Amino acid sequence: MNVLYATLGFLGIYAYVSFASLLWGGIDRKLVARMQRRMGPPLLQPFYDFLKLVGKESIIPRDANRFFELAPVLALATSIALLAYTPLGFEPIFGTKGDVILFIYLLTLIGFLRVVGAVSSGSPYAQIGAQREMVILVSREGPMMLALFTILWRLNELGVTKPFSMGTFYEHNVWELGTPMSIIGAVVLLLVFMAWLASEIEVGYFDIPEAETELAEGTMAEYSGRHLALFELASAIKAFVSASLVVAIFFPWGISGYIGLTGLPAVVMDLLFHTLKVFGVLFVSMSLFRAVTGRLRINQAVTLFWTRMLPAAIVGALLLAIDTLGVVV
Amino acid sequence: MNGLIPYLIIAPLLGAFALPIVGLAGRKARGAWAIFITGITLGVAAGLFKEVWESGEILVYTLGAKSPLGNGVPFPIRIVWEVDLLGALFALMVAFITFVAVLYSSEYMKHDTGLEKYYALVLVLEVGMLGIAVTGDLFNFYVFLEIMSIASYALVAFRNDTWEGIEAGIKYMFVGSLASSFILLGIVLLYGQYGTLTMAYLAKMIAENPTFTAKVALGLLAGGLLFKSGAVPVHMWLADAHPAAPSSISAMLSGLVIKIGGTYALARLAFSVFSAGISTRTVGWIIIFFACVTLIVGNAMAVIQTDMKRLFAFSSVGQIGYILLGIGIGLAAYGSDVGQVALAGAIYHTVNHAIMKALLFLVAGAVIHGLGTKNLNELSGIARKMPVTSFAFLVGAAAIIGLPPLNGFASKWLIYESSALFNPFLAAVAVIGTAFCTAAYIRVLFTFFGRPSERVMNASEPGKAMLVPMLILVAAIIVMGLFPWAISDKVMLPAAKTLENIGAYVSAVLGGA
Numbered sequence: 001m002n003v004l005y006a007t008l009g010f011l012g013i014y015a016y017v018s019f020a021s022l023l024w025g026g027i028d029r030k031l032v033a034r035m036q037r038r039m040g041p042p043l044l045q046p047f048y049d050f051l052k053l054v055g056k057e058s059i060i061p062r063d064a065n066r067f068f069e070l071a072p073v074l075a076l077a078t079s080i081a082l083l084a085y086t087p088l089g090f091e092p093i094f095g096t097k098g099d100v101i102l103f104i105y106l107l108t109l110i111g112f113l114r115v116v117g118a119v120s121s122g123s124p125y126a127q128i129g130a131q132r133e134m135v136i137l138v139s140r141e142g143p144m145m146l147a148l149f150t151i152l153w154r155l156n157e158l159g160v161t162k163p164f165s166m167g168t169f170y171e172h173n174v175w176e177l178g179t180p181m182s183i184i185g186a187v188v189l190l191l192v193f194m195a196w197l198a199s200e201i202e203v204g205y206f207d208i209p210e211a212e213t214e215l216a217e218g219t220m221a222e223y224s225g226r227h228l229a230l231f232e233l234a235s236a237i238k239a240f241v242s243a244s245l246v247v248a249i250f251f252p253w254g255i256s257g258y259i260g261l262t263g264l265p266a267v268v269m270d271l272l273f274h275t276l277k278v279f280g281v282l283f284v285s286m287s288l289f290r291a292v293t294g295r296l297r298i299n300q301a302v303t304l305f306w307t308r309m310l311p312a313a314i315v316g317a318l319l320l321a322i323d324t325l326g327v328v329v
Numbered sequence: 330m331n332g333l334i335p336y337l338i339i340a341p342l343l344g345a346f347a348l349p350i351v352g353l354a355g356r357k358a359r360g361a362w363a364i365f366i367t368g369i370t371l372g373v374a375a376g377l378f379k380e381v382w383e384s385g386e387i388l389v390y391t392l393g394a395k396s397p398l399g400n401g402v403p404f405p406i407r408i409v410w411e412v413d414l415l416g417a418l419f420a421l422m423v424a425f426i427t428f429v430a431v432l433y434s435s436e437y438m439k440h441d442t443g444l445e446k447y448y449a450l451v452l453v454l455e456v457g458m459l460g461i462a463v464t465g466d467l468f469n470f471y472v473f474l475e476i477m478s479i480a481s482y483a484l485v486a487f488r489n490d491t492w493e494g495i496e497a498g499i500k501y502m503f504v505g506s507l508a509s510s511f512i513l514l515g516i517v518l519l520y521g522q523y524g525t526l527t528m529a530y531l532a533k534m535i536a537e538n539p540t541f542t543a544k545v546a547l548g549l550l551a552g553g554l555l556f557k558s559g560a561v562p563v564h565m566w567l568a569d570a571h572p573a574a575p576s577s578i579s580a581m582l583s584g585l586v587i588k589i590g591g592t593y594a595l596a597r598l599a600f601s602v603f604s605a606g607i608s609t610r611t612v613g614w615i616i617i618f619f620a621c622v623t624l625i626v627g628n629a630m631a632v633i634q635t636d637m638k639r640l641f642a643f644s645s646v647g648q649i650g651y652i653l654l655g656i657g658i659g660l661a662a663y664g665s666d667v668g669q670v671a672l673a674g675a676i677y678h679t680v681n682h683a684i685m686k687a688l689l690f691l692v693a694g695a696v697i698h699g700l701g702t703k704n705l706n707e708l709s710g711i712a713r714k715m716p717v718t719s720f721a722f723l724v725g726a727a728a729i730i731g732l733p734p735l736n737g738f739a740s741k742w743l744i745y746e747s748s749a750l751f752n753p754f755l756a757a758v759a760v761i762g763t764a765f766c767t768a769a770y771i772r773v774l775f776t777f778f779g780r781p782s783e784r785v786m787n788a789s790e791p792g793k794a795m796l797v798p799m800l801i802l803v804a805a806i807i808v809m810g811l812f813p814w815a816i817s818d819k820v821m822l823p824a825a826k827t828l829e830n831i832g833a834y835v836s837a838v839l840g841g842a
Contacts, residue, residue, distance in 0.1 A: 063780055065712035065719070105733060120712065122780040134771075 006093050013088065014080055018233065020275050021240035022046040027279065028287045035291045046236070050229050058225025063122025071117025072223070072230035075110050079237040082106040086241045087248035089274030090267055091167035099165045100152060103245070104145060107200075110238050111137045114219050114231065121222035129218025132298050133209035136199060139305035143313035144196045147189045150317035151249060154182075157324065166245075169252045177323065185319030186250070192313045193246045197285040201239040204289035205296045205304070239286070243278045246285075251277050333377045334390040334410050337420060337459050340370045345452035352445035360435040363448040367428040370455065374417075374424035381417040382820065387827070387837040388412045389465070397527070397838050405527040409838055411465030414824040415676065419593055420462040422680050425805075426584045426687050427455045429798045430577040436794035437577055437694055447487060454480035454581065458589045465838060467516050467526045467602075470594065474512065477590050478505050478557070481582060485574045497573035501566045508556035508563070515549035518542050528602050529838035532831055536605035547603050547612070551595060558591020560653060561623040564646045568630075571642035572703070576694025579638060583645040584687040588679050592652045596675070599660055601834045613661025620657050621758045624650030628765035632772070637703040638693050640769060641686065644729065647762055648682045651675070654759060655744050658751050663829070667750045672825035674743030677817060681728070681736045681809070688725040688802040692718055695795055699788040705773060710781030714788045719777050721799045726770040728806045731763065736806050739813030743821075 025046035033040025060068060084094040085103045092099070115133050118126035149164075151174050156163045158172045174186045199206035210218045223231060255273050256266035296304065344366030351362045381388060390410040391397040399406035412420070431451060438444060457477025464470045482505060486498025520526055522542040523534040535543050559567040567587065571579045599612055627646030634640035655675025662668030695718045696711060697703050712719035728735035731742070741763070749756035790796065809816060827833065 063710070063713065065710070065778060065781075066716045067712060067719075067778055102733065116774070116778060119775050120778045122710065122713075124780075127779070130775075 010084055010093055013083055013093070016271070017083055017088075017237055017240055020278075021236035022050065022233070024240065024279055024282060025236055028282065028290075031283065031287045032291045035287075046232075050233065053224075053229035053232065054226050056225040058227050061121055061123060061222050064222070065120050065122075067116060067120040068222070069227060071113050071120060072227045072234070075113040075117070075234040076230045076237075078106050078109050078113060079234045079241070082110070082241055083237070085166060086244050087166045087169060087252070088244060089254055089270035089272075091170055092165075095162065095165050095167045097162040097165050100148065101164075103166060104141070104148070107238070107241065108137065108141060110234060117223070117231075118219035118221075123222045125221040126219055129209045129221065133219055135298060135302060136206065136208060136305075139302050140196055140199045140309075143192055143305065143309040146310075146313045146317055147192050147196075148245075148249070150320050151186075151189065154320050154324070166248065169248045170254075173252045174249065177320075179323055181319050181323040185316045185323065188312055188316035188319065190246075190250050192309055192316060193249065194281075194285050195309055197242050197246055197281070198289050199301075199305075200242045201235070201286060203286050204293040206301060207290075207295045208298050208301055239282065240278060243281045243285070244274070246281050247274060247277045251281075333373055333380065334388060334412055334463055336373045337370065337377060337424075337463060338456060340373060341366060341452045341455045341459065344370075345449045345456065348445050348449040348452070356444065359445050359448050363431050363452065364428075364435065366452060367424070367431045367455065370459070371421075371424040371428045374421045374459070377412065378417040378421040381412060381414050382823075385414070385823070387833060389837050390463075396840075398840070403839075404525060405530050405838055408469050409465040409527060409529070410463045410469075411529065411834070411838060412463050413827045413834065413837075414820075415593075415597075415828050416462045418676070418680065418820065418824055419589060420459050422683050423455065423458045423462060423585050423589060426581060426683055427451070427458075429687065429801055430580050430691075433580075433691055433694070433795055433798040434575075434577040436792050437698060438575060441488065441575070443487075447484075450480050450484050450487070451578075451581070454484065454586070458585055461589050461594060465528050467519065467528055467531065469526075470528075471509075471513055471516055474557075474590055474594070475509055477586060478509055481570075481578075481586055484578045485570045485582070487575060487578065488573075491573070493569075493573040497566075497569040501570045504556070504563070504566050508553040511549045511553035511556075515546040515553065518546040518549070522546075527838060528597075529835045532602045532605060532835050533839065535603060535607075539606035543603070543606060547598070547607065550598055551612075551615075554591055554595040554598070555619060556591075558587045558595065558649050558653070559623075559646050560591075560619045560649060561626045561646065562619075564623070564627065567646060568639055568642045571645065571690075572636055572638035576638070576690050576697060579641075579693070580687040580690035583642065583690060584683040587645065587649060588652070588683060592649065592656060592675070592679065595653075596656045596659075596672075596828060599656070600828050601831055604660070604663065605831055609660045609663040613657050613659070613663070616653055616657035617661060617755065618657075620650050620653035621755065622650075623647065623653060624758055624762035625765070628762045628769065631769040632765050634769075635705050637696065637705055637708065637773065638690070640705070640773065641689050641693060644689075644766060644769060645682075645686055647766055648678070648686070648729070650762060651678050651741065651744050651759065652682070654748060654755065658747055658755070659825070659829075662747075662751055667747050669822065669825050669829065670743055671747035671751065672828060673817060673821040674740055674747060676824050676828075677740035677743060677821040678737075681740045681806075684802055684805050684809070685725045685728040685737060688721060688799060688806065689729070691795070691799050691802065692722045692725060695791045695799065698791050698795065700784060702784070705776050707782060707784055709776050709779040710785050711776075711788065712778045713781045714785055715790050717790055717796055718799070721803050722777060723774065724803045724806055726774060728810070730767050730770055734807075734810050736809035736813065738810065739817055743817065 026043040030040040085092045085099050115130045118130040152164050155168050155172045160168045160171050198204055254270040256269045261269050352359045392408045394407055397405035397407050397409045454477055457473045460473030482498055482502040485501050486494050488494040522540055523531055525531055556563040571583055624647055627643050627650055631640050631643035652675045655671045659668045659672030728737040731737040745756055745759055748759055
């Protein structure tokens with residue numbers, strides 16, 4: 001029965017996150033439009049887009065191999081599987097100790113499947129996009145992993161039931177440490193995570209692999225119809241999940257405790273509040289960033305990752321690590 | 330019950346010697362006979378493994394008498410075969426991969442001549458490897474090692490109308506014979522010093538009286554065996570031999586020969602024979618040093634290859650590095666939990682790598698069979714014409730990198746975890762090795778999935794006799810990947826424990842004498 005309930009809850013979460021992430025797409029487009037003094041599309045525009053794409057004919061290029069059709073399905077499947085390990089205001093359904101590695105793996109796998117799908121299309125535009133995505137994929141995950149592992153290791157010392165799991169953040173959080181050094185370190189890591197988030201969802205500076213104006217959609221150049229729809233949905237879920245990670249690390253507080261809810265209502269309340277926080281984080285990292293900045297060249301982006309983000313992550317990690325020695329009060 | 334052990338040797342030996350006669354019945358009879366014999370051997374090996382695993386005992390079989398001990402004397406005078414869980418596991422692995430490779434050969438080798446010699450050599454190779462896995466006698470070990478080595482020299486040079494087959498064969502034979510003679514010299518020194526060749530009794534003698542000669546002998550043995558396993562300063566033969574051999578043979582060479590004749594024998598000698606008389610810490614660190622160099626050089630060289638089979642061969646060198654790292658840590662941290670986990674990881678990785686590297690070489694064989702080239706620059710877009718083969722490659726590559734749903738993850742994880750606990754620097758080296766390995770395989774993957782080149786458009790999938798063996802291995806990888814921790818707890822950890830427990834190994838033969 002337990003497995004059955006978990007599966008039902010999982011399906012519920014999947015339905016909810018699909019809805020919320022597509023809804024955020026609409027909000028984002030509306031907000032960016034308002035920032036540029038345009039009306040913008042209606043809020044539910046991503047839903048119409050999705051339905052229209054699903055109804056359209058999907059064209060398979062002559063040079064494509066089987067993986068071209070398989071990649072979008074696998075990408076969506078991976079992003080759905082990822083939801084089982086995502087902190088959404090409460091501890092993940094299938095969370096166990098050490099699941100942080102699975103989380104990072106699945107998150108990276110979505111990007112990798114996009115790359116494989118693009119390579120499989122046989123189109124040179126998609127191939128260039130794929131190469132860029134691969135380079136960025138390799139560059140951006142290092143700083144994020146360093147930051148994430150440092151924080152989890154630090155929280156571990158406060159005593160948690162499941163070390164190195166996503167549920168850790170709901171037992172202790174990084175601000176609880178309280179010392180000035182840890183707070184500075186946490187703020188530095190927050191900046192790293194916001195930059196990582198922007199590159200994970202490929203907006204602003206980091207809109208490089210898809211680069212509409214330069215590469216004609218890059219990785220997604222050959223995708224159409226329902227295959228594109230699946231990829232779009234997978235990307236939307238991925239954006240939500242990535243933002244959820246940032247929210248869980250830095251703003252994990254729920255409100256159900258304050259208003260005295262328990263049981264199912266508390267879970268629903270926390271989920272809604274979490275969604276609100278995710279929208280807040282995405283507003284900063286996605287909408288604002290997208291509206292304010294233009295695209296970097298690929299070499300500039302890689303330089304940014306290795307000479308700005310990685311050192312920042314190292315500094316933040318060192319600050320958190322030195323803090324444990326207690327030499328600086 | 331130890332009645333099964335001799336059949337492990339008898340079956341393939343009979344098969345090999347009967348082949349010239351069976352071969353008179355025609356081409357098809359040879360292939361069928363070889364498949365039949367390897368199938369029987371697989372059955373025997375599975376039965377033996379089941380028996381050892383269920384009873385948890387060490388089976389001893391004495392050639393020629395009931396007891397290994399001589400009349401009225403307390404020391405063994407006969408050749409003994411001694412099978413513990415580790416030996417039975419590796420015998421099963423050898424029989425399984427050989428069966429799959431022979432099955433594959435029936436179509437793959439269709440265009441070659443002299444097939445009765447080919448199958449006879451394959452069966453002899455199997456005899457040698459099974460013998461190494463079961464033997465408890467040092468000179469008997471050397472004989473089986475030579476049987477294995479000579480069969481593999483001949484098989485590497487089997488296509489003697491190609492220049493590279495001959496070149497690789499000569500290179501392999503010259504340096505291989507030198508390495509074998511080091512091993513023989515080591516055995517000679519031990520015999521001169523202690524007057525016995527039974528491993529169990531030798532272990533007791535070395536523990537009682539560790540001499541300088543024993544250390545020199547260990548140095549010679551370890552040098553020869555590191556050569557046979559393709560550790561780095563002496564890995565060059567491997568990068569030539571694997572690409573030049575027929576692919577079914579590469580699968581056996583890379584999956585089995587370098588492990589049974591190299592890392593397994595090294596672990597067996599270091600643990601069962603020498604560990605009571607020498608400083609395991611020193612020997613462990615020496616092996617760890619070679620392991621680290623092997624890891625980095627093997628995997629880094631794999632990244633820059635343009636020949637597919639050469640890439641796989643260098644990747645084998647890199648993976649041997651992981652196995653050696655596990656064995657080295659197992660020795661250096663002898664008796665602790667960390668050492669045990671590292672050893673279990675090494676054993677697990679040996680089995681896993683045998684399966685996945687065999688799969689990758691069979692894929693390479695299918696590609697060469699279909700296209701006639703193994704140059705990666707000409708292979709772009711194979712996935713369009715050979716989807717099943719590409720899928721098999723995808724699974725094999727993902728497993729070797731160590732992606733979670735597949736079997737490579739758990740074994741690499743055990744090695745990472747134990748090396749991080751033992752010495753974080755070693756874990757960093759292991760991770761760097763994996764990063765290179767990932768880069769190498771992703772490059773091949775992109776070649777497979779890219780835009781089809783003109784040459785590729787004429788290719789087609791190989792026949793069933795080649796696809797089925799690949800799919801068997803794919804299934805093995807996936808099934809083993811679904812139950813990693815059960816396998817690790819129920820098989821690999823007990824195997825590591827039996828290897829560490831020299832007391833049991835010695836008393837199984839000497840009977841407490």
